[in-house]
Amino acid sequence: MTDVAAANAVPRFAAITLGSNSFNMLVAQSSASEPEVIAKFKQKVRLAQSINPDGNLSPEGMQRGLNCLAWFAKKLESEAVERTAVKVYATAALRQIDNAREFQLKAQSILGLPLEIISGEQEAAIIFQGMTATTPGSGRRLVIDIGGASTEFIVGQEQQMECLLSLDIGCVAANRQLSSDAVVNENSWLLLQQWIADQVGDQLGPINGAAFDHVVGASGIVQSLMEIARNRKLPERIDTQLLQQVKQECLGQPLLKPAITGLQEERKPTLVSGIAILSYLFDALAIDSMTRSGGALREGVLYQAQQLLHATSTNKKP
Template sequence: MPRLSTLPAYAAITLGSNSFNMLVAVTVAGQPQIIAKYKRKVRLAEGIGDDGYLSNEVMQRGLDCLTLFADMLKKHRVNQDDVAVIATATLRVIANADDFKQQALPILGQPIEIISGLREAELIYQGMVATTAGIEKRLVIDIGGASTEFIVGKGSKVLFKTSLDFGCVRFNQQIFNQVPYQLHHFQQAKMAVSNALLPHVKLLKELGWQSVVGASGAVQSVVSVLNHRELPEIITLKVLYRFRDEVLAQKNQSLNYIQGLSAEKAPTFTSGVAILIALFELLDIDSLNLSGGALREGVLKMLADRVVDER
């Protein structure tokens, strides 16, 4: 087998409303093998003004991250043609998306593709399938910064998919924008989730599922705290209520007295817990497990298939 460093590398870059991610991989035995991961909490959705424009400050934050990614692409000797750059909710809605794309083009040497919410849901599901064992019917939930995707599928087949306009960064701006947080903030979040989800609840429950998988940073944050406390990784309502109570006891937004919660994950932890509680209650979810992968892994698989075909 050739050394991984001698194989041609390719990279999947995803520009989310909360985080920018990059996976660098090579193909081994017909499958992508990741050789490097990069992630930055850019929190793009924080910069959307009342006029619908992304602020210059936050736009620059995003461009600075892409400059870092470009340096890493050179380090791993990735050809510009072997890079896929996919953007989601925030770039779907901002009025100056074209400006961001134009400034990013010379940095990455590859245009940004802004995908629809339904395409995002499809890629999230395929990323989950590629990285998470199981063939049963699953409900996959991806809570992002500005949108949340829901997919029901069995094996590699998608049976239902939708993308709804709520997420952790958006709820930070609309609901969890002052401390101390109170129970009515969580109730307000549940009402917002309920209103968005209402058109789909009946069909979702009719389709049913055998297990629920979370493919988001919100779920990763909860699991990371459970890991730190050496507790089981399975998320239940009991676990979420415990975290809600801990959040309500905090006096500042840093949440620095929540054992095991990193400073990086703290800003969106409260909104993530609130959204998860709402979904558990509205969809009668018993338990949820963390997915092995999501959007970035789905994009990587798509890119890997394309690179193999071209070669």
């Protein structure tokens, strides 16, 4: 970009989120004070499945993550995003591993940016911010975001959060309870349900005690089920009937590659575990149905990046 073009260009900002399953980057510019997304980048890095029994991220998993960040760094250059207008957050997988500091330092060197490993409650708060900014609705809402290694719960009304909870249950973590070549049957289903129950314990008390009018899902498994429903010309919502129907279709199929009509290939490895977690939560929280959020963590981070750009621009003014 020439100096003249750079001077006339609308400033861009970016949000990078390092999830347990996928790394995402959104590039945006402000339009009527709102972020206007102009580019999206994503890779299925699957960090959570690369955590060794000793609690460390494997060398192969670390390299996959760093390679993705090197790609993101090149995209920041080609999209003309100033490093002072980028937010980078990492979530559950990096919260849980013992060699997180090693990854963090290498990532910061590649990106030329600070990488913050956020807590579960911080993640939940940002998810709620991303949901309220992108999802019309009123009343008190329960937001559930099932990731690769953790699940976040938020109860709130409008922009006011009333309850935040993060649990160490996720689709990739659930898959690790079975062998990678397992075939789904009633016994393996019960093993998944028991693991989820053991992980959750009595921790859902605060959510059970909070009244809510609507339930909103913000995760890959929710998107997967919405894709299936859309393909079958069903209402785009999740209920116990849809969960039971897809579960039955998965029986007798490989855990990581169920052949389900209407489902993208990249979503197959987490379908069964995601349904198992959602089914458990529907029962435990007496949920009848769930709709899909228009945004979650990455959209919440994008708003923070926009605020960072605004603060930087204000400080530069004479």
